[in-house]
Amino acid sequence: MTALWSNAEVDFRDEVREFCSTQLPRDISDKVLHGQPLQRDDYMRWQDILASRGWLAGFWPKDYGGQEWGASESYIFQEETARAGAPWLLPFGVNYAGPVIFTFGNEEQKRRHLPGIVDNSVFWCQGYSEPGAGSDLARLSTKARRDGDAYVVNGSKIWTSMAQWADMMFCLVRTNSDARLQQGISFLLIDMNTPGINVQPIQSIDGFRHLNQVFFDDVRVPATNLVGEENKGWTYAKFLLGHERVLSAETGKARRLLARAESAAQARGLGKDWRIRDKIARFEVDIHALEWMSLRLLADVTAGAAPGTESSLLKIRGSSLLQEISEFSVDVLGPDALAYDPQMLSDGTGIDEELRSMGIVHDFLFQRAPTIWGGSNEIQRNIIAKHALGLPTTRV
Template sequence: MTMIFTDDDKAFSAEVRTYLSDNLPAELARKVRYNQRLTRDDYTSWQDVLAARNWHAVGWPASAGGPGLTQTQRYLFEREYGALSCPHPCQFGIAMAGPVIFTFGNDEQKARFLPGIRENKDFWCQGYSEPGAGSDLAALKTTAVREGDHYRVNGQKIWTTWANWADWMFCLVKTDLEVKPQRGISFLLIDMRSPGITVRPIKTIDGDEEFNEVFFNDVLVPVENRIGEEGQGWTYAKFLLEFERFSMSGAARSRRVLSEIRADAEALGKADDARVAERLTRLEIELLALEHMELHLLARSVGGENPGPEASKLKIRGTEIAQALSRLRVDLHAEDCLVHSEAFLDASEPSDNPSAMGAIATYLNQRKLTIWGGSNEVQRMILAKQILELG
């Protein structure tokens, strides 16, 4: 199946490129280019720029207040977005909580939550992983016991990105311990200002604190904040994960990074080194294959097919390529990237060699890519069972 872009598609792509290029602040682009840490204000101010064109909610249908882009337009938007040094989108509200709410929520929930997400007023986090339940979400232990019009929530979540910034969390909880694990899970929306919630940052190997532990101690959550039916949260979680994995290839972003590394190699006089040239060429080939896979699944989606478990292939290859690029950048700069500067990473101190200064932190941080969103080992099991029918 071949994907052919029309003149209207190409015009839309050019429109996106022009708007993003004209409105991306130079200092923000520099921080992204050199892998410096972004603040909540960096993210929200940029998302306000997108929201001005209703492109913050780029994947939302018109019925939910979004721009109502076609699947092809959304792909082209993400391709243009990734080609520039734009911040990685904050997906938890706009690409995760939002689609679950407008697909499975009732009218009151849609009216209450969707405007704040669409207009970039609320910051969200995801309450899935637990100390004993990461890729195996069915093993989660956080409980929600119904008491009249509220659930009493107790338990712990971990690796919760930006929980320290979040206004809201969408959370998987156990509401029935007597049934099959997947049948006893419900999907709650939790106000992070609720009494009984404690957030503790986790300092990661690169020195950042984007991950957090979240503890629930008798937290009361209104029953009206439950999405869909009690015990059906697993269905909504699977829906969300398919959306997440389909957007996790990061091909356009990786192509931009590859071009940056080529430029670094030229500047360092290493572009003609046989080993460097071989690795650049190999990554170029792998990236072309990933882009072809994206277009193949896009063509199928445009034709009315759900990408389903095949989206796992994008997650696997996309994250592996991103990690390989971060390794190459470190190898290219060698000992120059071993100098660790918190001041540089926090953008409070300049550097004469910014590409090298941000390289090692990015390499360390991106070890997580093949784990989050369901580890790549789990993705391979999904493909083996559901596509190859093995085991």
Template sequence: MTTIWTPELRAFRDDVRAFCEENLPADIRLKVLAGVPLTRPDHMRWQDILAGKGWLVGFWPRAYGGCDWSAAETYVFQEETTSSGAPWLLPFGVNYVGPVIYTYGSTDQKAEHLPGITSNEVFWCQGYSEPNAGSDLAGLKTRAVRDGEYYIVNGTKIWTTMAHWADWIFCLVRTDAAAVPQRGISFLLIDLRTRGVTIQPIKSIEGDSHLNQVFFEDVRVPARNLVGEENKGWTYAKFLLGHERVLSAEVGKARRYLRRIKRLAARNGKNNSPRLKDRLSRFEVDLLALEQTTLRVLGAILAGEARGHEASVLKIRGSAILQQISDFAVDVLGTEALSYDPEWLRENAGMPLEEIESMGVVSEALYTRAPTIWGGSNEIQRNILAKHALGL
């Protein structure tokens, strides 16, 4: 198997670490380490810094503004920035719709949409799930009916992350109701400022409103915003989900969470607890195994041997381990966790880390209920592995 740890890759890892140390704003890093929900300006400020360095879309081809990073460099960048306390690199434009557009989009679509992503000037969100079609995307009902040079869109999307901050949404829409479900879907780009679009925030379990329901009522979308061919959207959707799942191991974030547990335990006088040491050791072993699995997948990608379903393993294990670590952090807090107040957390975001960290631990533990659901629930991922890896 191809090894990814070349001297060049190790040097790149050191460069990423040094860049984060020198350029990640202290106030943003504090919020991330404390578990305080970030604002749109927080995300955009960090992504502006990355864009200035040329690293916002590093894995994109140079022809479209990227650095031609390998899969290994992309992995190292994600893990090192996350581990350092940098915000989640919002994936909707960079990792999702951008690659769809430069792979399947028209020349005009590339010229119109890619520069706004590389410069961090246009904010995207993802319109896949619907009230009765979450992981089962083939069951979506949002309709797009052709009317001359437009599509008329009616329906709704739900659990739409950060739609209230977004400028554009990329949607799966049904363009042929008579076709087999997967074959009647198209991939459409919609300006959220268009008349007939309504965005309704949804408060999630940790008390934040990063989720939304988006309603479309007779929304007129130019036909030129159709990506690829009509009724071929399922192909583009699977391509996008592959990008989503291969980045879902999140080893860097999990390691950051483990460092937090050690800080909390030391502060609460629990750092010599045999139970704590046992659990931390088990988590470390799990993360080493997950990292090695990720590296094997990347090695297969680099060697051209990956078959496509391997990312499901990373999604299942990465999301489950993150949940287990965040749950254990709440256990370490003990009764401190009972005082959770999301409003207090937001209002006191600038306080020293040790004074707000306990509240942030609970916030993130609640938020991490989601990773086993988004990007195709873990139950769906197990079905994918059963069919494509085990032949069941």
């Protein structure tokens, strides 16, 4: 793909590769490459390293501590770090809360919250989905009632990733129950140490705790933590989701997972099996096609266009392709996939080959989630049907 990049972009790609090869801690990349679960310290150590280089929030404006990367630099950074085995760059502060705050927040909110995101000292989580409002987020029912100089929040959020580690949450709450659904929502910043917040774990299918349900019982949030205008939170939520989907293809991760599947096939004497070779070749073509789609969207964004339904296409195809590759990887393992033990994988006990197989199974189980988070693929298909194809959509 070198011919597609300018000389400056090629130099930046090489710089990111060199940085990963020298600065990415080996014990962390080993966990990522072998499918072992990461702990808070793993994420924070890598993000501290990025923060010291000024790359944690590279696409942010320089006034707020960023590098003012364009879409191309952001894409290159994401792809190269993923291929190198770096942890997922946690998006909650850098990609979500931060851009909302520096775009819609007041000066005091910028001074108070942005430095802690840029220097990686504050861990954020996202309070969006609820038991009765997941993909249909506008139906959220967690309420915030104004009481003097504070909002009193009651309700719950669910599927809240890494809330057990979080210092702050950006949260959508209903501040007007009489208004049209999308018009009665506000965007609050909530300190997770506030009395009345109860974080309960949810064990996911892979046997680990990534998810939580968060309960709010008369939680008092200073009114100064309201971002923008009251009842205008849906506007900020849509802005945030646009940031979430533009770089959702994850072709670097797809290449990494496919290389691991090919290595597993070689280790089992299946490297020359024509069926295996055919599947790998098809996946390589799919990844190239997805990358071209990503680059076309990036070209449009760089030219000043807003992400349209193409971002929904990236979300659908990128998440589905990760699932297909991880499922193929488990097929390659055959009976070796049956001996999955989350505790053994977490502790790193057992023989290397056994742990490598468990890591593949772990990634397969975890990859059930991407077609759901960030707006389920069913919802993305409705968006495409309605806004790109002009077809009527129905609520199931």
